[in-house]
Amino acid sequence: MATTRPSVRLPLLLLFALLLPAACGWPHRAATRSGPPGTLVPLPGFEAVRAIDGYPSDAFQRAFDEAVAKFAATPLPADGRRDFDMLVLSSGGANGAFGAGVLTGWTRCGNRPDFRVVTGVSVGALMAPFVFAGPAFDDRLEQLFARIEPGDLHREKGIVASVLFDESLMDNSPLRRAIEHGIDDELLAAVAARHDEGRRCWVGSTNLDAGEFVVWDLGAIAKIGTAEARELFCKVLTASASIPVVYPPVRFEHGGDGELHVDGAVIRPLFIPQNVFDGYLSAERVGMNWDDVDATMYVVHNGSLRPCPVDVQRDTLDIATRTVTMMSYTMIKEHVLHLFMLSRAWGAEFRFITLKDGLEVPIDTFTPEQTYRLFLLGQGKIEEQTPWEESPPDYLFRKDLERIAPVGPDPAAAATATAATRDREILDRLERIEAELRELRAGAGSGASVGK
Numbered sequence: 001m002a003t004t005r006p007s008v009r010l011p012l013l014l015l016f017a018l019l020l021p022a023a024c025g026w027p028h029r030a031a032t033r034s035g036p037p038g039t040l041v042p043l044p045g046f047e048a049v050r051a052i053d054g055y056p057s058d059a060f061q062r063a064f065d066e067a068v069a070k071f072a073a074t075p076l077p078a079d080g081r082r083d084f085d086m087l088v089l090s091s092g093g094a095n096g097a098f099g100a101g102v103l104t105g106w107t108r109c110g111n112r113p114d115f116r117v118v119t120g121v122s123v124g125a126l127m128a129p130f131v132f133a134g135p136a137f138d139d140r141l142e143q144l145f146a147r148i149e150p151g152d153l154h155r156e157k158g159i160v161a162s163v164l165f166d167e168s169l170m171d172n173s174p175l176r177r178a179i180e181h182g183i184d185d186e187l188l189a190a191v192a193a194r195h196d197e198g199r200r201c202w203v204g205s206t207n208l209d210a211g212e213f214v215v216w217d218l219g220a221i222a223k224i225g226t227a228e229a230r231e232l233f234c235k236v237l238t239a240s241a242s243i244p245v246v247y248p249p250v251r252f253e254h255g256g257d258g259e260l261h262v263d264g265a266v267i268r269p270l271f272i273p274q275n276v277f278d279g280y281l282s283a284e285r286v287g288m289n290w291d292d293v294d295a296t297m298y299v300v301h302n303g304s305l306r307p308c309p310v311d312v313q314r315d316t317l318d319i320a321t322r323t324v325t326m327m328s329y330t331m332i333k334e335h336v337l338h339l340f341m342l343s344r345a346w347g348a349e350f351r352f353i354t355l356k357d358g359l360e361v362p363i364d365t366f367t368p369e370q371t372y373r374l375f376l377l378g379q380g381k382i383e384e385q386t387p388w389e390e391s392p393p394d395y396l397f398r399k400d401l402e403r404i405a406p407v408g409p410d411p412a413a414a415a416t417a418t419a420a421t422r423d424r425e426i427l428d429r430l431e432r433i434e435a436e437l438r439e440l441r442a443g444a445g446s447g448a449s450v451g452k
């Protein structure tokens with residue numbers, strides 16, 4: 001479960017001093033096969049359940065074609081417009097109690113949408129299958145997230161042994177057991193049934209070897225229905241919530257090789273898959289127009305958007321900790337803004353809910369009482385008359401784009417430039433930059449000097 005604060009404060013200089021002599025004690029792994037950019041080595045028996053975000057996937061295109069075909073076949077409402085509701089669940093560690101409260105309270109209010117798409121990262125990934133399966137599983141959301149303490153997620157190891165002989169600072173076996181207990185046959189059957197209806201549940205992990213964000217189709221995994229599918233389902237959720245360094249990475253085997261995966265929030269703390277399929281092509285194939293659909297993107301952020309002020313001490317550890325914290329908050333805000341702009345590009349409504357600044361808890365110091373208050377806060381928030389923001393907060397988005405005007409001596413002349421000409425200029429510039437980067441990379445690799 002990723003958090004916006006580091007979970008363990010380490011003496012960084014001591015760590016650095018230990019790294020070189022410790023290398024021989026680290027866990028061994030087989031070499032990892034790598035392929036062209038955007039490709040993954042197939043997992044035997046599960047060849048069509050994952051894709052790298054940002055790259056087209058034939059399997060995901062077929063799956064979304066099927067989903068849109070089933071959506072287009074649903075009865076047409078009296079107003080002639082079908083609802084297409086998407087739910088995005090963010091990372092946030094123990095603050096997932098807030099999101100669990102929002103979702104269970106939403107059911108209690110009687111107006112929770114029947115989502116066509118659910119996505120999640122880290123703690124959002126842990127929540128996603130229960131939300132996707134439907135309100136009948138709300139009790140499990142409460143059981144898993146409303147009252148938790150650090151011991152429910154991990155056990156501490158000795159710091160020296162962890163650095164010298166292991167791959168993580170914490171043992172997350174309590175979290176793995178909780179996942180395996182919660183993902184039973186009843187839940188998997190419900191997820192598979194929703195998938196058959198044309199709904200999709202995607203979660204994300206970070207492939208450390210490829211350096212890419214991997215999108216997993218939980219419904220496609222559940223539909224396989226074997227013991228191996230259940231094992232993979234649990235491994236994917238564990239991987240999405242495995243904070244690197246703090247928790248061990250999850251290894252996915254293929255043949256004699258394998259991949260190491262960690263928390264998806266390392267790359268994307270919340271997401272809608274991009275470019276793995278073409279939704280407009282899927283609609284075109286069934287004669288449907290997205291302009292005739294009422295689409296809404298609901299984003300539940302399990303945390304606050306701004307860090308609490310602290311007194312930073314003038315030492316390496318405190319400065320490093322604060323820096324990483326601020327970087328993680330910045331990444332969250334950028335991704336929220338990205339989703340807002342994506343919703344605008346699609347003509348979808350945007351709905352956003354988050355904790356007020358200063359209310360979130362860090363992953364390593366929280367109590368069941370604190371997480372239960374977050375749960376109740378989420379339930380109370382969704383019961384407000386207007387719980388959702390229709391755009392990101394003002395400090396993220398101030399409608400600046402609407403105020404942008406053409407600049408230069410002759411704006412009218414600039415407007416007459418053809419789209420093809422502009423695109424060609426952009427491509428030419430990018431190709432020049434790419435060529436320069438390749439030159440620099442080649443020069444650095446051969447030891448030649450560059451930039452003379």
